[in-house]
Amino acid sequence: MPGDITEAAHCSAIVEKAVEAFGEINILVNNAAYQMTRESLDEISDDEFDRTMKTNLYALFRITKAAVPHMPAGGSIINTASINADQPKPKLLPYSATKAAIVNFSGSLAAMLAEKGIRANAVAPGPIWTPLIPSTMPVEQVKNFGSEVPLQRAGQPAELAPTYVMLASDEASYISGATVAVTGGVAII
Secondary structure, X not given: OOOOOOOXXXXXXXXXXXXXXXXXXXXXXXXXXXXXXXXXXXXOOHHHHHHHHHHHHHXXXXXXXXXXXXXXXXXXXXXXXXXXXXXOOHHHHHHHXXXXXXXXXXXXXXXXXXXXXXXXXXXXXXXXXXXXXXXXXXXXXXXXXXXXXXXXXXXXXXXXXXXXXXXXXXXXXXXXXXXXXXXOOOOOO
């Protein structure tokens, strides 16, 4: 559904359309992000900071809040965090801050929704090749993207997807409040 998730009304409309089509929401994956590489704090405008917060954090909050009343027991919420939540990169300051907030949000949400039987988890990808990478990083950084992890390469989305499938499945019925690292060998705390 095309639209701007930085707008509260669009976040509600996404959930309304899903409920209209399916009657309920069993699985919610919040997987949207905005980032820009900046060398200094002075380069980060208020507008850019707001856009990062609204895309990465506010939209997640608004969509989750709208979806939860339509989720039955056994439902699963999976939020995309990042390795940057634990190992923030100075050049991705606003992005890293939102990803740390998502980990914390997911843990709090898991405890809050436990009595309803709804699970909430986060996935913390390391370097994964997505359109976000070449569109938000300098060319030199893109050339070496992923080489710093123990596996010495960036991952592919297909290598990340099974984690989401597992967390959404009934086999993960006792996993809630977790942050799962898919990082090419970098440990998260």
